[in-house]
Amino acid sequence: MPMLASVAAESMARKVFSQCSVEESMACGIGVCMTCVLPVIGEDGITRMLRSCVDGPIFRGDRVRWSEIGTVPEGTWGSEALRS
Numbered sequence: 001m002p003m004l005a006s007v008a009a010e011s012m013a014r015k016v017f018s019q020c021s022v023e024e025s026m027a028c029g030i031g032v033c034m035t036c037v038l039p040v041i042g043e044d045g046i047t048r049m050l051r052s053c054v055d056g057p058i059f060r061g062d063r064v065r066w067s068e069i070g071t072v073p074e075g076t077w078g079s080e081a082l083r084s
């Protein structure tokens with residue numbers, strides 16, 4: 001994941017499009033257990049927790065919130081901040 005984050009960052013710095021095949025831990029592999037989720041910014045600018053196994057594993061490098069993987073970042077769809 002750190003290597004993918006670096007590739008995505010370098011691509012963004014060079015204004016080059018990138019796609020990354022993420023390597024999250026997967027327990028079920030069929031979209032049920034939610035162990036493989038990561039924060040990804042959608043076309044509408046809203047971050048959602050997407051499942052690597054069924055929504056990926058390939059994501060645009062500039063859309064993954066790399067430094068916040070393993071968390072539910074502020075502003076994520078369904079998080080407390082958006083409910084209020």
Ligand code: FES
Nearest residue numbers: 029031033034053
């Ligand atoms: S591995 Fe279970 S939801 Fe992705």
